[in-house]
Amino acid sequence: MTDTVHKDAETPRGTGVFFHPEFARRDWPIIGARFSGFPAAMERQLLLDGVRLFEPQPVPDELLLRVHTADYLQEVKRQWYFQGASLSVGGCVEAAERIARGELRNALVFSVGAGHHAEASWGGGGTYLSCIGPTVARLREQHGIRRFAVIDTDSHHGNGTRAIFLGDTDVLHVCFCDDDRIEDEGSKIDVNVGWRTRDDLYLAKVHKEFVERARSFGPFMIFHNFGIDTCQGDYGDRGLTRDFFLQLAEEVKACAEEICGGRYVIITHGGFRIDTTEYIFPRIIEILVKS
Secondary structure, three states, X not given: OOOOOOHHHOOOOOEEEEOOHHHHOOOEOOOEOOOOOOXXXXXXXXXXXXXXXXXXXXXXXXXXXXXXXXXXXXXXXXXXXXXXXXXXXXXXXXXXXXXHOOOOOEEEEOOOOEOOOOOOOOOEOOEOEOOHHHHHHHHHHHHOOOOEEEEEOOOOOOHHHHHHHXXXXXXXXXXXXXXXXXXXXXXXXXXXXXXXXXXXXXXXXXXXXXXXXXXXXXXXXXXXXXXXXXXXXXXXXXOXXXXXXXXXXXXXXXXXXXXXXXXXXXXXOOOOOHHHHHXXXXXXXXXXXXX
């Protein structure tokens, strides 16, 4: 059953870019200093008509407690990377709420210390707070929206996202990683893309395993855990070129335009190379804002 679109969200407009200066100041777990050249690296794109830059605020603890245990949250709050992680989740929540209200059509959310490896009481792999879990909780509680789709194209399995939403069949989670598995009444899918692949083969799997499923699932919004660690020369290298990621964003954006009014949130995930980061994400802004 597809969610009813809010009246004020019938004609969403613009692309939001959610970036905090703190992200450029530190060498973050796993991803390093990949954002050290931002926001200057996307200066030209931020001047495009329809693009708006937002500086996210920390996510409230009470929202994190919707998906994380109190003991685990206190543990993470003692770590040096907590501020960046909290700002990342805050950016994701704000982006999704602005889209739900019709203030934006889509968004690119920069993330450090938070993402798809964070479970209720554990986190690792550079991601220690869940981005999508608290965001879905907020959209459900404040906006009455139930149904969402998540595509994960990081090189590694999104165990945290899977654990948080397992048993929730109103969330479609399709993870492109190392296994072929279908569970949770068909709402949770793993797709083995192979350790070495090609741009065209990977895109064909995205179309078959995510786009076609999302069409029948009918989500209100699509979230994309957008790792670029699968790029040639990165730590999760699967043989993909830099331009593959632009094609991937175009494919999923087109899916969102077709099935859910363009409501699409990209969240940066794995990858440590500064050159590929500065090549890919500014160009993704151009793709998102394009009519």
